[in-house]
Amino acid sequence: FESSTSESPGGVSTSSSNHSSQSHNTLALSFGPNTSVSDLKYFAERGCIVPLLKALSTPRLKTLGTRMLADYAKMPHRRVAVASNQKILEFCVKTMLDSTEGTEWPAREY
Structure with a gap:
């Protein structure tokens, strides 16, 4: 089992692990309050869209x-x-169906 963690200037934390019994790597992303769309695009353009979407845990990040x-x-x-x-x-479907209301949840606009 190998694991590594790093943090970028935009408040984005990454953790990857490679289990010898598994044939694939897993990437766990974590985004902070200073995360921008540019930070998300950085990971999406590098093929990390699925871990990226899993890491969007707040209304702001989902937006x-x-x-x-x-x-x-x-x-x-x-x-x-x-x-x-x-x-x-x-x-997208989960975001559209989420019942969160108010100014904290403008994600449906997109």
């Missing part, structure tokens, strides 16, 4: 995540990838 996905969906070369990824679609 940033849906904004990032909306930006990607506007790009013709990324539209199909966004629309065909089951985990992205599950995240």
Whole structure:
């Protein structure tokens, strides 16, 4: 079992582990209050979209995540990838159906 943890200037913490009995690596992301859409795009563009979506735990982070996905969906070369990824679609549906109300929850706008 190998594990490593690092933190970037934007308040993003990453932890990865490689279990010798498993053939894949797992990446656990953690985002703080200073996280921006640029931070999310950094990880999404490196193929970490599923761990990224799992790490969006607050209304603010979910709003940033849906904004990032909306930006990607506007790009013709990324539209199909966004629309065909089951985990992205599950995240969008869950976000739309969440019952959180008020100014803390503008994620549905995107």
